[in-house]
Amino acid sequence: MVGFGMKSATATATYIAGNHTAAAANDTVLRKVLKDCSDKYALAADSLRLTVQDLDDEAYDYAYMHVLAAQDYPNVCRNIFRRAKGLVYPTEIRRREVSLRRICGVVSGILDRLAE
Structure with missing residues (x-):
C-alpha cells in the first residue's frame, strides 16, 4: 500500500511539473505555485x-x-492555491x-494495528 502511495505522489508531482508548467509560461505566480505543489508531492x-x-x-x-x-503535503498545495488570488x-x-489522502489513511490504520 505504501508503494501505491509513492507511485501516486510521484505521478502527481510529475503531472503538475509537466502538464501545467507549460501552460503557466507567462504567469509567474501560477508557475511558482505549480512548482511549489510539485515539490510538495515529491516530498510526500x-x-x-x-516509511518503508x-x-x-x-x-x-x-x-x-x-x-x-505524506498525507499533509497535498494540503499545503491546496492552501498555496487558496492564498494566491485569482x-x-x-x-x-x-x-x-x-486519492493520496485515502491511501495514507489506510496505511495509518495498518500502522495503528502493528503498534498495538
Missing part, C-alpha cells in the same frame, strides 16, 4: 519512502510520522489529493 513520495525504511527497522512511530507528513485549484490535482 520521499516521506513514504522513509522505518517499517524495515520496526520503527512504527517514525513510520506513522512519515505517513502523516487561481483556481485544478480538479485533477484535487482528485489526486483525495
